[in-house]
Amino acid sequence: MTDNPLKNNKRYxxxxxxxxxxxxxxxxxxxxxxxLELLRQGRALPVCPxxxxxxxxxxxxxELxxxxxxxTEGQNLTEAFTRGAAEALRLSQLFGATHAILKSRSPSCGYTQIYDGSFSGALIPGNGIFAELLLKHEYLMLTELDVEDES
Structure with a gap:
């Protein structure tokens, strides 16, 4: 069980x-x-990298x-994902966030587990582009799977 975000004063x-x-x-x-409750409390900044x-x-x-x-069309979108991750990090730093709650399995926001790149639904250990950037900046990370049962 993780620390309940609703029971601390951190910004997310x-x-x-x-x-x-x-x-x-x-x-x-x-x-x-x-x-949603963190947003109502003014303690969360929503971003889509x-x-x-x-x-x-x-x-x-x-997928990565x-x-x-x-x-799925064979286009390499790494540059757009990287640019968006950098901008989302900048906004987060302006907001003063030190923690993150990210969408699991996403090629941007996935934390500890992502899709394997085959578009088959198979999962592998790993982080999305944005999650990896946040880890390098020492954010404390959660996914929605960590907090769904805590509300």
Whole structure:
């Protein structure tokens, strides 16, 4: 069990899709009550690194393949993902966040586990582009799977 975000005074960077923003690749969101409560308290900043990198919504599904972000159409979108991750980090630092709650398995936000790049639904250990950048900046990381049962 992780430290309950609702029972501390930290500021959080959160994946915008977990805050109810329709920014996922499929144009949907996956709201999580803990994240919504952090927003109501003014302690969370929602960001979508993929949108901040200039990608449209909806967009073709992407996965990491040998360090590159590829979509189902064979396009290499690594530059957009990297640019968006840098901008999301900058915004997070302005907000004063030291913690993050990110969308699991995402090629941007996935933390500890991501899709294997085959577009088959198979999972492997690893981090998305944005999650990796946050780790380098010593953010404390959670996914929605860590907080769903705590609200």
């Amino acid at each position: 960077l959160v994946s915008a899709c977990l805050a109810g923003v329709n920014c996922r690749y499929d144009g949907q969101s996956t709201p999580v009550e803990t994240v 993929e949108q901040l990198g200039g990608l449209p919504t909806p967009r073709a599904c992407c 393949q040998q360090g590159r972000v590829m979509n």
